[in-house]
Amino acid sequence: MTTEIQSKNTQIQKYVDLLKNPEKGPKKKRALARLITFIENGGPEAAKEIIPQLYPLTGKAHIIGITGAPGSGKSTLTSEISNHYLEQGLTVSVIAVDPTSPFTGGAILGDRIRMKKNFTNPNFFIRSMANRGQLGGLAMATKDVIHIIDAYGSDIIIVETVGVGQSEIDIFKSAHTTLVITPPGLGDEIQAIKAGLMEITDIFVVNKMDRDGADKRVAELETMLDFGENIQIENDYSQAKVVRCDGWRPPVIKTNGLTGENVPILLENIHRHFIFLEETGFKKKRLQFRYKHYIIEILKYFLVKNVEEIVFSNEKINEFIEKLLAYEQGSDPYTISEAILEVFLNRYFS
Amino acid sequence: MDRKIRLIVAKPGLDGHDRGAKVISRGLRDAGFEVIYTGLHQTPEDIVQSVIQEDPDALLLSILSGAHPVLLPEIMKQLKANEIDDILVLGGGIIPEEDFPALKEVGVEAVFGPGTKIQEIADFIRANLKR
Numbered sequence: 001m002t003t004e005i006q007s008k009n010t011q012i013q014k015y016v017d018l019l020k021n022p023e024k025g026p027k028k029k030r031a032l033a034r035l036i037t038f039i040e041n042g043g044p045e046a047a048k049e050i051i052p053q054l055y056p057l058t059g060k061a062h063i064i065g066i067t068g069a070p071g072s073g074k075s076t077l078t079s080e081i082s083n084h085y086l087e088q089g090l091t092v093s094v095i096a097v098d099p100t101s102p103f104t105g106g107a108i109l110g111d112r113i114r115m116k117k118n119f120t121n122p123n124f125f126i127r128s129m130a131n132r133g134q135l136g137g138l139a140m141a142t143k144d145v146i147h148i149i150d151a152y153g154s155d156i157i158i159v160e161t162v163g164v165g166q167s168e169i170d171i172f173k174s175a176h177t178t179l180v181i182t183p184p185g186l187g188d189e190i191q192a193i194k195a196g197l198m199e200i201t202d203i204f205v206v207n208k209m210d211r212d213g214a215d216k217r218v219a220e221l222e223t224m225l226d227f228g229e230n231i232q233i234e235n236d237y238s239q240a241k242v243v244r245c246d247g248w249r250p251p252v253i254k255t256n257g258l259t260g261e262n263v264p265i266l267l268e269n270i271h272r273h274f275i276f277l278e279e280t281g282f283k284k285k286r287l288q289f290r291y292k293h294y295i296i297e298i299l300k301y302f303l304v305k306n307v308e309e310i311v312f313s314n315e316k317i318n319e320f321i322e323k324l325l326a327y328e329q330g331s332d333p334y335t336i337s338e339a340i341l342e343v344f345l346n347r348y349f350s
Numbered sequence: 351m352d353r354k355i356r357l358i359v360a361k362p363g364l365d366g367h368d369r370g371a372k373v374i375s376r377g378l379r380d381a382g383f384e385v386i387y388t389g390l391h392q393t394p395e396d397i398v399q400s401v402i403q404e405d406p407d408a409l410l411l412s413i414l415s416g417a418h419p420v421l422l423p424e425i426m427k428q429l430k431a432n433e434i435d436d437i438l439v440l441g442g443g444i445i446p447e448e449d450f451p452a453l454k455e456v457g458v459e460a461v462f463g464p465g466t467k468i469q470e471i472a473d474f475i476r477a478n479l480k481r
Contacts, residue, residue: 026402027432027433029402029403030402030405030432030433033402033403033404033405037356037405040354041353041354100384101379103380104379104380104381104382105354105382106378106379106380106381106382106383106384106385107379107384107385108375108376108379108385108387109384109385109386109387110386110387112386112389112400112404113387113388113389116388116389116392116396119395119399119400120393120395120399125403126403127403127404128386128404130354130384132354
């Protein structure tokens with residue numbers, strides 16, 4: 001077993017070294033792909049061997065999140081957007097997340113089909129990932145994977161998530177700019193003022209603009225945005241789950257992903273948003289927020305692992321359990337867990 | 351928990367029939383695999399690029415046009431050139447039995463023709479993984 005781990009770590013080291021090499025080529029691409037596999041399969045245990053070595057190379061990419069209902073045209077539009085960036089001579093990577101079956105654990109990852117045009121472009125990289133049952137649509141490993149791709153040297157990273165809809169806040173925590181694709185014919189104004197997805201959007205894209213109802217959809221979204229601007233309510237946003245960007249009204253842009261119509265306008269707006277983030281300082285605020293959550297996720301993993309190990313290997317736990325069985329005041333599971341937590345935190349944080 | 355096994359199902363060449371590839375993809379999904387389907391009309395370069403980037407455990411090539419004696423060895427050659435030797439490569443579709451040995455020679459581990467049970471393919475993949 002230990003030799004197995006050793007050989008895995010030697011392999012990881014080989015690929016990390018290849019990735020650090022500034023020279024691009026198929027070998028470096030394969031190293032990137034192999035490292036992603038290690039993280040997908042090994043989780044935080046593998047990531048802690050990889051990320052610390054690559055972290056200094058990160059922080060350069062513009063990360064764009066794309067989400068929206070299934071069939072709204074996310075992959076096709078992602079392909080079009082990628083084309084434009086590639087034509088500008090930029091390096092583009094796409095992480096395409098598709099759902100895992102809750103019944104079998106299997107998945108069909110079909111986003112590549114829409115991106116055939118650039119399969120062999122050396123400046124393009126696509127990786128399909130199954131979300132492996134994570135709610136919110138972003139696979140748990142995605143944050144780590146974004147960092148590896150950033151270290152690889154991608155100017156643009158597009159994260160295309162499962163189109164589950166309204167609870168897609170996760171992507172907002174990882175991306176600089178979040179696009180929500182909403183084609184005509186899905187829902188009415190009430191959908192547009194519902195909480196969640198609609199609130200985290202930086203740019204609305206009404207894709208399939210050639211279809212009936214596209215202008216109506218644009219009007220509904222603009223009305224929703226007007227509501228938001230005219231209703232002023234005192235609220236304490238310090239506990240908010242995301243960083244609100246005051247001063248940015250999300251543009252609503254009609255596109256046709258298949259023909260590429262209006263995609264240049266979309267790109268201009270993505271760029272405008274990035275400049276806005278930098279000039280207003282929101283970029284830093286969002287990053288601080290993102291890393292807070294990143295750390296919390298990592299801590300949760302290792303704390304749970306430690307707590308389980310300590311609780312199950314500690315004799316003292318039996319004393320606590322005995323107390324529980326007395327069914328007395330102060331011997332309930334909550335009071336006892338709190339007592340254990342105090343001991344635990346004292347040991348590790350003081 | 352067993353680790354997830356990733357597969358690519360690809361259609362090399364010019365034949366336009368992918369019902370079989372889709373049935374296989376769906377069936378293997380139901381068998382618990384993560385299946386990346388890359389669509390019709392793939393060149394060997396396309397397929398090898400997909401393999402480099404997706405890093406699958408196995409590559410399943412479905413071909414009905416009769417071009418397998420040319421395309422499959424070409425794909426194997428390019429995989430080799432990229433030092434990819436730890437993935438399982440399988441063939442499927444309409445491939446005459448007398449061509450099996452030549453394909454096996456270049457590294458296509460097995461060929462599954464019409465009528466194969468998906469369970470059989472799933473079991474074969476699990477038993478013959480190279481990593």
